[in-house]
Each structure stands twice: as C-alpha cells, then as structure tokens.
Amino acid sequence: MSTLAARRTHIPGEPGIWLFVLGDMVIYAIFFLFYAYARAQEPAAFAASQALLNEFFGVANTLILLTSSWFVVKGVQAARTAPGAAHARWFKLAFACGALFCLSKAIEYTVKIQAGLTITHDGFFMYWWLLTFFHLSHVLIGMTVLVFMWRAVQAGRTHVLLLESGATFWHLVDLLWVLIFPLLYLARSTT
Amino acid sequence: MSALKDRVTWVWLALLAVTFGSWMLGGSGDATFATAASILMLSFFKVRLIVTHFMEVREAPLGLRLACDAWIALTLAALLWTYA
Numbered sequence: 001m002s003t004l005a006a007r008r009t010h011i012p013g014e015p016g017i018w019l020f021v022l023g024d025m026v027i028y029a030i031f032f033l034f035y036a037y038a039r040a041q042e043p044a045a046f047a048a049s050q051a052l053l054n055e056f057f058g059v060a061n062t063l064i065l066l067t068s069s070w071f072v073v074k075g076v077q078a079a080r081t082a083p084g085a086a087h088a089r090w091f092k093l094a095f096a097c098g099a100l101f102c103l104s105k106a107i108e109y110t111v112k113i114q115a116g117l118t119i120t121h122d123g124f125f126m127y128w129w130l131l132t133f134f135h136l137s138h139v140l141i142g143m144t145v146l147v148f149m150w151r152a153v154q155a156g157r158t159h160v161l162l163l164e165s166g167a168t169f170w171h172l173v174d175l176l177w178v179l180i181f182p183l184l185y186l187a188r189s190t191t
Numbered sequence: 192m193s194a195l196k197d198r199v200t201w202v203w204l205a206l207l208a209v210t211f212g213s214w215m216l217g218g219s220g221d222a223t224f225a226t227a228a229s230i231l232m233l234s235f236f237k238v239r240l241i242v243t244h245f246m247e248v249r250e251a252p253l254g255l256r257l258a259c260d261a262w263i264a265l266t267l268a269a270l271l272w273t274y275a
Contacts, residue, residue, distance in 0.1 A: 171241055187227040
C-alpha cells in the first residue's frame with residue numbers, strides 16, 4: 001500500500017456521539033424492517049391505511065428538517081471560521097424549525113385521533129404512531145441540545161467539539177425522518 | 192451573502208428537489224414495486240447526501256465511511272427485498 005502523504009481525516013464531534021448515532025441508526029433500521037415485514041404480510045391493507053395519511057404533513061416536515069440541518073451546518077461553519085456570539089442565530093433558526101415540526105406533528109396527531117386512527121386502529125397505524133412518536137422524542141431531545149448549543153455560543157463558550165456533536169445528533173434526527181416519510185407515506189406496493 | 196457558492200447549500204437544494212421528486216412519484220398512485228423501489232432508493236440517496244456532506248463523513252476515516260455506507264446499503268437492500 002502506498003505510503004505517500006497520509007490523507008488527513010476528521011470526525012466531527014466527540015467519538016462517543018458517533019457511537020450513539022450509529023447505534024441509533026441500527027435500532028431504527030431494525031424498526032424499519034419490522035414495519036416492512038409486517039407490510040409485506042398484508043400489502044393491500046397497509047396501502048389502504050397509508051392512503052388515509054395526508055402527504056402534505058410528511059413533505060412539509062421533510063422540508064422543515066432538511067432546512068434546519070442546513071442552518072446547523074452553517075452555524076458550525078461560522079463557529080469554526082469566526083467565533084462570535086452572533087452565530088447563535090443559526091442554532092436558533094434550527095430550533096425554530098424543530099418547533100414548527102412539533103406544531104405540524106401536533107396538528108397531524110390531533111386530526112388522526114379525531115378520525116379514530118389511533119395506535120390500535122390497525123397494523124399500519126400501530127407502526128405509524130410508534131415510528132413517528134419515537135422520532136418525535138428524538139426531535140425534542142435535539143431541540144434541547146440546540147438550546148445548549150446556542151447558549152454556549154452566546155456566552156462565548158464556543159467549543160467547536162460540542163457544537164459538532166450536537167450538530168451530528170441533529171443531522172441524525174433529520175436523516176431518520178428522510179427515511180420515515182417515504183417509507184410510511186409514499187412507498188406502497190401491492191404487486 | 193456567498194451562500195450559493197457553498198457546497199452544502201447546493202446539497203440542501205438537491206435534497207429539496209429530490210424530496211419533491213419522490214413526492215411526485217408517490218403521488219402517481221401506482222402501487223408497483225418499481226415505484227416503491229424508486230422512492231426508497233431516492234430516500235437513501237438523500238440520506239447519503241446528509242451523511243456525506245452535512246455530517247462531514249466525506250472527510251472521516253475510512254472505517255466510519257464504510258460503516259455508514261454499509262448501513263445504507265444493507266438497510267436499503269433488506270427493505271427492497273420485503274417490497275419485492
């Protein structure tokens with residue numbers, strides 16, 4: 001193997017956060033596979049229940065979280081190149097996106113409950129409620145982390161490692177929803 | 192603001208575009224394996240963009256890059272298998 005100039009690599013954040021992130025990804029993958037297996041047992045029934053979902057919620061939530069991740073990336077970039085209390089605004093913007101997501105979820109959950117589409121309604125909705133609620137708990141934790149991040153930046157305690165760790169967790173929250181939305185709202189195959 | 196010269200901004204725009212694309216595909220109403228598979232593959236493509244560019248795994252050591260790609264490949268493959 002060539003020993004020419006070693007490639008300088010970098011892992012953002014504390015290594016521990018990556019252990020957690022990868023572990024969480026494995027747990028979710030297993031959860032997704034349980035859902036997919038259940039769906040494969042009764043594709044027509046699942047497709048019929050899926051059709052009761054409002055895709056606008058799903059799309060809106062995806063756009064909200066993708067944008068929040070962009071804000072977080074910009075915030076970390078700013079903290080690295082020119083540390084300053086002003087950069088806290090990026091994390092506040094990301095937090096605002098998280099709050100919007102929660103509001104959207106609250107509305108969607110209310111509509112579903114009023115329609116009787118609760119967690120015990122059928123197999124599909126059991127998975128829908130469990131997956132989205134489990135994800136929502138991650139969003140709430142992420143929002144708490146964002147608060148810590150912006151307060152640290154405002155107080156001039158810009159430890160880039162802390163910001164990178166929080167950012168990594170937030171991107172996890174984003175990427176999980178990026179999979180949940182198509183899986184639960186869009187992909188149906190009855191052939 | 193030089194935001195548009197920024198790679199991550201282009202990645203964000205690409206993510207938005209692919210999101211709309213998947214939505215259109217999903218809205219087509221046809222419940223075929225081909226459509227479902229396309230939607231799933233597009234979503235994992237988005238995940239890879241987030242992991243590579245937002246989470247900066249493109250600059251990470253080989254081990255982490257392989258772990259992330261393995262998760263993407265295996266999860267996608269297993270899901271596709273259940274949809275087939």
